[in-house]
Structure formats: C-alpha cells, structure tokens
Amino acid sequence: MSQLTELHADIDSRVLSIRENHADWLCGKGCDSCCKRLAEVPQLTAAEWNLLREGLAELAADHLQAISREIAALAGSAERPVICPLLDHATGACPVYVHRPVACRSYGFYMQQGLGLYCHDIEQQVANGELSNVVWGNHDAIDHRLAGLGESRPLTDWFADWEREKHAIDR
Numbered sequence: 001m002s003q004l005t006e007l008h009a010d011i012d013s014r015v016l017s018i019r020e021n022h023a024d025w026l027c028g029k030g031c032d033s034c035c036k037r038l039a040e041v042p043q044l045t046a047a048e049w050n051l052l053r054e055g056l057a058e059l060a061a062d063h064l065q066a067i068s069r070e071i072a073a074l075a076g077s078a079e080r081p082v083i084c085p086l087l088d089h090a091t092g093a094c095p096v097y098v099h100r101p102v103a104c105r106s107y108g109f110y111m112q113q114g115l116g117l118y119c120h121d122i123e124q125q126v127a128n129g130e131l132s133n134v135v136w137g138n139h140d141a142i143d144h145r146l147a148g149l150g151e152s153r154p155l156t157d158w159f160a161d162w163e164r165e166k167h168a169i170d171r
Contacts, residue, residue, distance in 0.1 A: 004047040004102075007145050011105050024130065027107075032092035033121060034107045038082040041074060046150030048101045049158040055099025056162075063095060068163065075156040085155070101155075106142055 001009075019025055027034075044052065056064060070085035084104075088095055094104070146152070 002047070003145070004045075004051065004149055007102060007142070007149075008105065011102065011142070015105070024125075030092060032087060035084040035087045035092075035094070035104075036081070038084060039080070041082055041154040041156050042084065042101060042103055043152050044101050044155055044158060045146050045152045048146075048149065049153075049155075052096060052099050052101060052155075053158075053162060055096030059095055067095075068159070071156055071159045075160065102142060102146060106139060 015027075019028075056067070059067070067086055074082065074085050084094075086094055086096060094100055
C-alpha cells in the first residue's frame, strides 16, 4: 500500500466516523461551498498529481478542454477566493472525485485554524449549537505526512507541464 493510499484510508476512516456521529454534517454530495471559496490555487504533491492525472485522462476530450481553459484562466489571475477549476458548475460535482487531492478529501473535516483553512459554515453551526461535540481534526498532521510524498506544486503548474508533455508527444 502506498503512503498516499494509507493517508487516504486514514482520512476516509476519520470522515466516516464524523458522518456516523453527525448526520447533519454539511459536507456531502451537493455541497460545493469549499470548491467555490478556495484561499489559493490547490497545492498537490507529486503523488497526488499522479493520481489526479489518471482521473483527468479518463475524462472526455471536451470536458478536459473546458478544465484546461479554467486552469489557464486561473494561472493568470490574482482574484480571490479561487473557484476550483475542476468543479462542474452545472452539477456542483467533481468530475475526478475518486482521484481528488488530500485537501479536497479532508476539507471540512480537518482544519488549520491559524491559516483560515476550514469551513466557516460548519464553524457557524458549531457556534449556534447545531453541531454538538465537534472535534476538529488536525490538518498539520496531514501536512506532515504529505511532505513525504514528493514535491508540492500548484495544480496550475502540474497541469501546464502535463499539457506540454502531451503536445510534445503528439508532434
């Protein structure tokens, strides 16, 4: 089992535990709030990019071209918050959900409070007493494990390199 697969299993176990104990937890199918309010361009390790690239390669050509346009626009923009360039705006779903990066798997379940990287909608429900007994996960531990998975770069950089490689092969 790879380090990334082990990390995914640990995150999935924690997420399942939260969902079992909090049926009213906001994160779930149909919620794309975090996808529309990213603080920065997603950072991926080499291992995460390799997995994500597999999912991207499975998409229809027209869907991949639309994502390519979104990523190109994002690469040249300083606008914040960032909207995930992979998000399908019509459905609010992720077309590469199975291949998604760790940040996407853990957002809303783990947090980095000092960096503001957590779901403010969940925080508000906790403050209102709507979600009782919430124990936030420690995203610093996840970051420590990610550090062992290779170089970390913005999604826009990984994608641009991948497109250059594909075009070089096509020539």
